[in-house]
Amino acid sequence: MTDIKTAYPDRYYAAYDTTAPQPTPVTGWYDTGTMSSLAAVPPATSLIPVSPEDWANTTSFRLPGGRGVLNGKIIEYTAPVQPEPLTTQAQTALAAARQTVWGNYGALNEPTPEAWVTYLKALRALAEGQDTTSTTLPEAPA
Template sequence: MTDIKTLYPDRYYAAYDLSATQPTPVTGWYDTWGMSSVATVPPASNLLPVSAEDWSDTTSFHLPTGRGVLAGKVIDYTAPIPPVPLATQARNALVTGRQTVWEEYGALNDPTPQVWVDYLKALRAIAQGQETTRTTLPEPPA
């Protein structure tokens, strides 16, 4: 049986996705010498060694979230927020637009101005995937 200290010459490690574009989040922390089995631990060559001092720093370094890897160093990391798809934006704007039209015109039994009808139809077409050439939502009427 191979000694854990031979497989993992550093005691503490941070795991991350080596194939991901950096910065990338830390996906796990390992105290390999304190483990009874390292069967599920990635090879040491796929991990980033962490000093004992950094390992012990559980207030600003060794944290369950908010840490990433960049160029061989553990850094503060906040995952990027993916953009909201245009169809989702259109569905949200359609709810607001319909509410506005109802409050301003429908509830009073006033005719809806054509500019509002055109706007709501444009949003509906985007939301339903019928309009795919736009990259931004139309501006709401004044």
């Protein structure tokens, strides 16, 4: 049986995905001194040791989020915002455009201008996945 102090010379650790590009978020905090089993704890060599002072600081250091790892150091971390897929953007824009067209033309029984028809069709093609070459939404008519 492996001695805990030998396997984990520090008591407190932060875990992260060692294969992910850095900076990468902290994925867990471990107090190996209070654990009855270390079977689920990654090896100490893939963890970042945490000082007792930092471990005790649950207001600005050891947080459930907002901490990351860069070059073996724990840092403040904000996950990059992933852009909304163009298909989703198009679905949202299409719903708004349909309301605009209905409110300005359909409800008044007036013909829809060709610019709006072209815009709606372009949005629909994106929203339904038929347009796979565009990288941005079309511009709405004035």
